[in-house]
Amino acid sequence: MSPLLGAGAPVLAFDVGGTDMKSALVDADGALLGVRRTPTPVQPEHTERAVLPLLGELARELRAQHPLVVPEAIGLVAPGVVDDETGIGLFSENLNWRDVPFRRLAAEQFGLPASFTHDVRAAGEAEYRLGPSSRFRDVLVVTIGTGIAAAVFIDGEPYAAGGYAGELGHSVITPDGESCACGGRGCLEAIASAGAITRRYNRVAGAGVTGAKDVLARAQSGDADAAAVWSSALDALALGLSHAVALLAPEAIVLGGGLAQAGDALFVPLAERLERFLTFHRRPQLMHASIGENAGLVGAAMRARAVLEHA
Amino acid sequence: MSPLLGAGAPVLAFDVGGTDMKSALVDADGALLGVRRTPTPVQPEHTERAVLPLLGELARELRAQHPLVVPEAIGLVAPGVVDDETGIGLFSENLNWRDVPFRRLAAEQFGLPASFTHDVRAAGEAEYRLGPSSRFRDVLVVTIGTGIAAAVFIDGEPYAAGGYAGELGHSVITPDGESCACGGRGCLEAIASAGAITRRYNRVAGAGVTGAKDVLARAQSGDADAAAVWSSALDALALGLSHAVALLAPEAIVLGGGLAQAGDALFVPLAERLERFLTFHRRPQLMHASIGENAGLVGAAMRARAVLEHA
Numbered sequence: 001m002s003p004l005l006g007a008g009a010p011v012l013a014f015d016v017g018g019t020d021m022k023s024a025l026v027d028a029d030g031a032l033l034g035v036r037r038t039p040t041p042v043q044p045e046h047t048e049r050a051v052l053p054l055l056g057e058l059a060r061e062l063r064a065q066h067p068l069v070v071p072e073a074i075g076l077v078a079p080g081v082v083d084d085e086t087g088i089g090l091f092s093e094n095l096n097w098r099d100v101p102f103r104r105l106a107a108e109q110f111g112l113p114a115s116f117t118h119d120v121r122a123a124g125e126a127e128y129r130l131g132p133s134s135r136f137r138d139v140l141v142v143t144i145g146t147g148i149a150a151a152v153f154i155d156g157e158p159y160a161a162g163g164y165a166g167e168l169g170h171s172v173i174t175p176d177g178e179s180c181a182c183g184g185r186g187c188l189e190a191i192a193s194a195g196a197i198t199r200r201y202n203r204v205a206g207a208g209v210t211g212a213k214d215v216l217a218r219a220q221s222g223d224a225d226a227a228a229v230w231s232s233a234l235d236a237l238a239l240g241l242s243h244a245v246a247l248l249a250p251e252a253i254v255l256g257g258g259l260a261q262a263g264d265a266l267f268v269p270l271a272e273r274l275e276r277f278l279t280f281h282r283r284p285q286l287m288h289a290s291i292g293e294n295a296g297l298v299g300a301a302m303r304a305r306a307v308l309e310h311a
Numbered sequence: 312m313s314p315l316l317g318a319g320a321p322v323l324a325f326d327v328g329g330t331d332m333k334s335a336l337v338d339a340d341g342a343l344l345g346v347r348r349t350p351t352p353v354q355p356e357h358t359e360r361a362v363l364p365l366l367g368e369l370a371r372e373l374r375a376q377h378p379l380v381v382p383e384a385i386g387l388v389a390p391g392v393v394d395d396e397t398g399i400g401l402f403s404e405n406l407n408w409r410d411v412p413f414r415r416l417a418a419e420q421f422g423l424p425a426s427f428t429h430d431v432r433a434a435g436e437a438e439y440r441l442g443p444s445s446r447f448r449d450v451l452v453v454t455i456g457t458g459i460a461a462a463v464f465i466d467g468e469p470y471a472a473g474g475y476a477g478e479l480g481h482s483v484i485t486p487d488g489e490s491c492a493c494g495g496r497g498c499l500e501a502i503a504s505a506g507a508i509t510r511r512y513n514r515v516a517g518a519g520v521t522g523a524k525d526v527l528a529r530a531q532s533g534d535a536d537a538a539a540v541w542s543s544a545l546d547a548l549a550l551g552l553s554h555a556v557a558l559l560a561p562e563a564i565v566l567g568g569g570l571a572q573a574g575d576a577l578f579v580p581l582a583e584r585l586e587r588f589l590t591f592h593r594r595p596q597l598m599h600a601s602i603g604e605n606a607g608l609v610g611a612a613m614r615a616r617a618v619l620e621h622a
Contacts, residue, residue, distance in 0.1 A: 081591060091591060093591070138472055150558070152558070152559070154465050154466075154470060155465075155470075159465060159466075159559075161449055161559060161560035161561070161593065162560065162593060164560035164592060164593035165558065165559055165560050166558065167557040167558070167560070167592060168557060168558055170557050170590065170591070170592065171553065171554045171557040171558070172550060172553055172554075172588045175546075175550065175588070180590075182590040182591055183590040183591075184588070184589075184590040235486075239483060239486065240554075242482065242483055243482045243483075243551075243554040243555075243558070244554075244558055246478040246479060246481050246482040247461070247463070247476065247477065247478065247479055247482070247554070247555055247558065247559070248463070248470075248472060248476055248558070248559075249472035249473070249475035249476050249478070250472070277483045277486070277495070278495075279481065279491075279493040279494045279495040280392060280402060280404070280481070280493055280494075281475060281478060281481065282472065282473065282475035
């Protein structure tokens with residue numbers, strides 16, 4: 001199977017997440033070499049000061065393992081609010097940084113051209129460019145995992161709004177509802193993310209399950225608490241998506257992230273609920289994300305190559 | 312005062328609304344001549360068959376009054392779902408038409424190049440191009456009158472999504488709430504449009520006021536029913552706008568239409584409520600529409616001139 005990403009310059013790709021960071025060397029054929037997951041060294045403040053040296057170490061190991069693949073650029077992605085144009089991480093509530101010029105810092109540290117963008121936008125771009133939704137012009141790629149966020153494509157191009165676009169997870173579904181990590185209440189993410197489904201179920205049932213898929217399994221075997229939590233999460237997701245449909249009328253909504261692995265147990269009832277909120281609106285095609293768990297790395301590599309092309 | 316629209320080709324402009332239609336001849340300086348309001352001849356079906364001949368009559372009168380102004384194109388705008396690219400009125404729930412090729416029909420009838428677009432998008436474009444929000448790239452122009460709809464500008468360009476974008480009024484705020492003209496329930500338009508505010512107040516108070524401004528006046532003089540209706544409308548508007556802010560993070564939201572004439576009584580409590588739904592989100596500047604009641608005609612004229620420029 002030829003690599004999804006295709007031919008281009010060899011680059012280093014890093015996807016820094018709230019829990020783990022992934023790293024890989026991408027060769028000239030677009031293959032991801034040495035994909036590895038490392039715990040993110042989260043600090044009470046300035047997590048970037050621990051992350052950047054670790055990227056250096058990971059890069060040295062990758063280079064030692066694959067001495068013939070010489071990276072020409074580095075692609076770095078991270079969560080939070082990221083301003084792609086300036087390459088600055090404006091804010092991350094989980095990684096405790098503010099206004100960090102990652103693009104410049106990475107370029108200086110590696111002595112290579114660097115790109116820095118948002119993890120969900122990068123993964124969404126990989127999904128949109130390389131997946132089946134590429135035949136549409138107006139698309140949302142929604143990632144439902146620990147959090148919920150969307151990558152917005154308008155007329156074929158990513159729309160970032162200075163790093164603030166796509167915060168579907170921080171749309172209020174239930175005013176004065178569940179507390180959210182962002183400081184708000186009743187956000188979609190606090191009701192319907194995989195993390196929220198797990199937390200909410202454990203709270204009502206006094207249980208200790210470790211993932212939303214356990215909640216779904218219990219719902220499917222007749223656990224009423226689990227069924228109620230799962231159902232209310234779907235209601236909230238459908239309502240949040242219906243607002244996006246009314247305003248933007250995307251041709252397709254691609255769902256990815258951990259929760260999307262539930263497959264039909266998610267897609268069928270979600271489509272049914274979404275339909276109830278729509279009348280004359282244009283129906284989006286609901287699609288499964290196709291790129292898999294390394295979409296963030298693929299997106300980081302795409303952006304790194306783009307930096308070289310525009311240099 | 313020089314006309315807002317500026318110099319260009321003379322054109323005929325028509326803004327067909329659910330109740331009234333407006334017509335004007337626009338001269339080479341951009342002045343609107345003979346602006347006139349005529350009741351829309353709404354039919355149980357095929358309202359277009361009564362509207363188009365009436366446009367012809369209005370045009371003949373305008374030409375007779377201003378024989379030296381020779382229109383070179385016609386700009387027509389209407390509500391409902393309009394596909395700008397094909398010039399087709401796909402659907403209007405108030406004017407009872409479906410799939411009417413207005414652009415072609417108008418061009419044939421007048422023997423002139425014609426444009427056909429959506430009333431709210433046309434008025435929004437006039438507001439965005441000619442008003443103070445023109446200094447921003449990402450803008451929503453929201454019209455709150457009989458209904459609620461938005462014109463969406465992304466990176467300086469109108470975003471139509473095949474005619475389906477901007478239906479903020481048909482975002483569900485209260486699942487299973489008030490019935491809406493669109494066939495849905497709990498839509499923003501059914502709670503917070505000027506029409507809905509009037510209807511809802513008359514129903515709870517057993518009153519017969521004729522406009523939202525009467526409801527506001529009663530709320531301000533201590534009528535508890537009026538205050539409750541007004542307040543719940545503001546809550547719904549703020550929630551609807553907060554979803555747009557989370558997804559698109561527009562730099563500005565311009566509010567126009569009848570309800571916006573309430574001024575500070577709308578803007579101050581709305582801004583306060585919107586703020587409660589936001590945390591790290593980018594704040595939009597809330598702006599008053601500046602073009603006034605003929606924005607639809609101005610927008611129709613702009614589009615008609617654009618047809619000549621692209622011919």
